[in-house]
Amino acid sequence: MKISIGNDHAGPDYKHAIVEMLIAKGHEVTNYGTDTVDSVDYPDFAHKVATDVSEGKADFGIIICGSGNGIAMTANKHAKVRAALCWMKEIAALARQHNDANIISIPARYTSIPQAIEMVDTFLNTEFEGGRHQNRVDKISC
Incomplete structure (x- = not known):
């Protein structure tokens, strides 16, 4: 699986741990994130990951900032x-099952690294249920 990852200054340690796990599982990872805690602008990294997913260059994306919101x-x-902004593995599973989310957003200041790894693993291994959820997903795009 091809996965793009990006993070701001709140998430270098999270990114390194997640990338290590992804590579160990045989995934191809494109890293757009910063490796330092020096302040950077999260949109610079979000746009790169989202472009990869939007253009089909990546199957999924992972983005990390302090709150996960911006x-x-x-x-x-x-x-x-x-x-999808996720803060526990159950939310990550529902984001895939019901919303066909293709990028997981992790709030580094409100989750631990083990939680983040567990969420990413759950996210990547959960299938979209389709059915009644497909109609809702179709309505997301304008």
Whole structure:
């Protein structure tokens, strides 16, 4: 699976741990995130990940910032992107099952690294249920 990941200064440690897990599972990872805690602008990284997902260069995206909100809002400006802010594995599963989310947004300041890894693993291994949810997903795009 091809996965793009991006993060701001709140998430370098999260990104490194997640990338390590993804590579160990055989995924191809494109890393757009910063590797330092020096302040950067999260939209710069969100746009890169969302572009990869929107254009089909990545199957899924992972974005990380302090709250997860701003980076998700930015990603959701792109066509074909459904970025879901997740803070527990159950939300990550529902984002895939019911919303066919293709980007997971992680709030680094409100989750632990083990939680983030568990959410990403759940997100990537959960299928969209389709059915009654497909009609709703179709209505997301304007």
